[in-house]
Amino acid sequence: xxxxxLKMLFGDGAKYLMLVFGIFFATFLIVQQSAVFCGLMRWTxxxxxxxSAPIYVVDAKVEQxxxxxxxxxxxxxxxxxxxxxxxxxxxxxxxxxVRMEDGxxxxxxxxxIDSATLAxxxxxxxxxxxDDLRLPNTVxxxxxxxxxxxxxxxxxxxxxxxFEINDLEARVVGVCEAERSFTGGPYIWTTxxxxxxxxxxxxxxxxxxxxxxxxxxxxxxxxxxxxxxxxLKAYSxxxxxxxxxxxxxxxxxxxxxxxxxxISFGTTxxxxxxxxxAIACQTFYAxxxxxxxxxxxxxxxxxxxxxxxxxxxxxxxxxGIIGFGIGLLFTSLFAMAALKNEQPPFFMPWQxxxxxxxxxxxxxxxxxxxxxxxxxxxxxAMVFRV
Amino acid sequence: xxxxxxxxxxxxxxxxGDGNQRIHVLKKVDLDARAGEILMLVxxxxxxxxxxxxxIAGTLRVEGGSINVFGQPMHSMSSxxxxxxxxxxxxxxxxxxxxxxxxxxxxxxxxxxxxxGVSSSKALARAKDSLATVGLGDRWKDRPGKLSGGQQQxxxxxxxxxxxxxxxxxxxxxxxxxxxxxxxxxxxxREVARSPxxxxxxxxxxxxxxSYADRIARMDDGRMIEExxxxxxxxxxxxxxxxx
Numbered sequence: 001x002x003x004x005x006l007k008m009l010f011g012d013g014a015k016y017l018m019l020v021f022g023i024f025f026a027t028f029l030i031v032q033q034s035a036v037f038c039g040l041m042r043w044t045x046x047x048x049x050x051x052s053a054p055i056y057v058v059d060a061k062v063e064q065x066x067x068x069x070x071x072x073x074x075x076x077x078x079x080x081x082x083x084x085x086x087x088x089x090x091x092x093x094x095x096x097x098v099r100m101e102d103g104x105x106x107x108x109x110x111x112x113i114d115s116a117t118l119a120x121x122x123x124x125x126x127x128x129x130x131d132d133l134r135l136p137n138t139v140x141x142x143x144x145x146x147x148x149x150x151x152x153x154x155x156x157x158x159x160x161x162x163f164e165i166n167d168l169e170a171r172v173v174g175v176c177e178a179e180r181s182f183t184g185g186p187y188i189w190t191t192x193x194x195x196x197x198x199x200x201x202x203x204x205x206x207x208x209x210x211x212x213x214x215x216x217x218x219x220x221x222x223x224x225x226x227x228x229x230x231x232l233k234a235y236s237x238x239x240x241x242x243x244x245x246x247x248x249x250x251x252x253x254x255x256x257x258x259x260x261x262x263i264s265f266g267t268t269x270x271x272x273x274x275x276x277x278a279i280a281c282q283t284f285y286a287x288x289x290x291x292x293x294x295x296x297x298x299x300x301x302x303x304x305x306x307x308x309x310x311x312x313x314x315x316x317x318x319x320g321i322i323g324f325g326i327g328l329l330f331t332s333l334f335a336m337a338a339l340k341n342e343q344p345p346f347f348m349p350w351q352x353x354x355x356x357x358x359x360x361x362x363x364x365x366x367x368x369x370x371x372x373x374x375x376x377x378x379x380x381a382m383v384f385r386v
Numbered sequence: 387x388x389x390x391x392x393x394x395x396x397x398x399x400x401x402x403g404d405g406n407q408r409i410h411v412l413k414k415v416d417l418d419a420r421a422g423e424i425l426m427l428v429x430x431x432x433x434x435x436x437x438x439x440x441x442i443a444g445t446l447r448v449e450g451g452s453i454n455v456f457g458q459p460m461h462s463m464s465s466x467x468x469x470x471x472x473x474x475x476x477x478x479x480x481x482x483x484x485x486x487x488x489x490x491x492x493x494x495x496x497x498x499x500x501x502x503g504v505s506s507s508k509a510l511a512r513a514k515d516s517l518a519t520v521g522l523g524d525r526w527k528d529r530p531g532k533l534s535g536g537q538q539q540x541x542x543x544x545x546x547x548x549x550x551x552x553x554x555x556x557x558x559x560x561x562x563x564x565x566x567x568x569x570x571x572x573x574x575x576r577e578v579a580r581s582p583x584x585x586x587x588x589x590x591x592x593x594x595x596x597s598y599a600d601r602i603a604r605m606d607d608g609r610m611i612e613e614x615x616x617x618x619x620x621x622x623x624x625x626x627x628x629x630x
Contacts, residue, residue: 007493011489291486294484296484300478301497304466381445
């Protein structure tokens with residue numbers, strides 16, 4: 001009987017396509033917008049992955065990585081004095097300007113790392129050598145910078161090229177892979193001391209302290225020790241969802257709470273849900289109405305309401321699964337293009353398709369429910385009326 | 387119920403609407419149907435014959451009286467029991483055929499068997515046999531839309547008979563057919579009615595087919611005004627000239 005239910009569904013080509021389109025459209029909007037939102041949120045904490053260290057120590061008032069409230073240089077020694085800290089190194093982060101040959105400026109995300117250990121340095125070099133950062137006036141740039149900092153119409157810049165940061169020479173000694181920053185500017189690594197030279201002076205310039213725990217202590221334990229002994233704020237840096245004190249998590253939630261980004265994306269997701277529901281429910285209801293006479297005949301011939309309901313649910317969920325699959329396929333194509341161009345941001349954790357699947361099946365269940373209600377109100381005797 | 391009696395209707399009442407709008411469609415109607423006969427329920431439009439047929443088929447609840455079909459009290463059975471009973475004991479033939487247009491003829495015919503839980507392959511095989519008995523064995527793959535009105539009604543008859551129900555109920559089976567196809571369909575009904583233990587009840591106001599009846603029950607204004615044996619010569623058989 002269920003095979004016949006599917007044949008009834010596929011046999012009505014126009015309605016079937018309309019239903020699949022509605023579900024596809026809802027899936028695409030929900031999944032694509034959610035993934036772009038997650039990608040954008042991931043960009044907010046990209047510094048934490050580009051400049052990797054187990055522990056970030058910042059000013060007590062700092063709530064997220066892109067917010068700078070400078071520390072005193074002596075705070076590095078203060079953190080080092082904590083017994084559970086294996087090492088602690090200074091970090092400068094800030095947005096600086098690179099002057100182009102045509103006189104225009106480009107904003108870059110400048111990272112100043114400890115010159116002795118190069119802690120927080122790039123991990124995936126494409127060309128050059130990160131150790132060359134110890135040479136005078138040198139920087140390592142990310143792949144985005146090779147395009148962004150190139151003069152118009154000229155080849156991308158690379159190892160050996162020179163540009164200026166705040167009128168001071170910066171010579172490229174390496175190109176690396178890095179995640180895109182939330183502000184859109186490329187990442188440039190240099191030593192901490194040179195970063196201070198590139199930056200207009202101010203009383204305090206230490207943005208954060210990178211640290212690691214000694215053996216036998218967990219990151220969370222060391223984070224607690226640092227906070228207890230220094231009065232500074234310490235965050236673990238192991239990734240979203242790993243700890244209550246994780247800096248990525250704190251950063252992402254700060255953006256969720258303090259910006260209109262979730263409302264903007266959330267609105268689109270809700271619109272996707274509403275449009276999908278409207279199209280699916282309306283079309284499926286019309287499909288049921290059109291087949292009411294036949295379904296009524298089945299009822300008269302002895303088919304139970306329960307079995308008819310199962311048939312409608314099967315038809316509805318089949319459309320849901322096919323529409324969802326096509327929606328996910330198109331989202332993947334979008335993702336491939338996005339990841340190739342590195343924008344718009346795109347990050348799809350497994351939870352997004354799982355939740356979207358449940359949402360889409362809820363839409364289908366609603367659509368089927370409307371049909372079931374209509375069918376249960378249909379008296380089998382009606383089938384004798386022309 | 388007497389021996390050989392398959393349907394016994396006693397004092398059945400049914401009305402529709404409320405208050406001043408209430409219309410009494412059936413007014414203490416009595417009717418009997420016996421095995422091996424074609425019973426025609428006739429009368430003018432709106433006299434209540436289709437309502438009575440629906441009540442006998444168990445698709446409509448009555449407000450008073452009793453309906454016994456093969457000894458089962460249709461008036462007091464639960465909805466689920468009625469549904470089950472309809473599936474196993476009654477074959478339906480509708481005026482507009484009610485074939486599902488997206489299914490093949492064989493699939494349409496197999497529906498009553500599938501409802502009874504017969505496997506898909508067995509149901510399809512029996513459906514093909516049933517189509518062959520109505521002369522459409524070679525059209526099992528076609529969809530109803532490809533067939534003429536008469537052929538579609540024959541498919542509907544095959545569907546009504548495929549699960550071998552003892553009672554076949556037909557609502558205006560010839561209303562949408564031309565004379566020639568009407569004759570073919572009624573010959574089939576006659577065959578069905580002659581098979582042991584079966585009865586056919588036909589609602590019609592098509593006087594061209596009265597001669598096929600074994601008994602005729604005439605209704606008017608919700609009442610049974612006449613119930614008598616037919617002498618098979620009430621009206622001429624289908625006159626092909628008349629139909630044009």
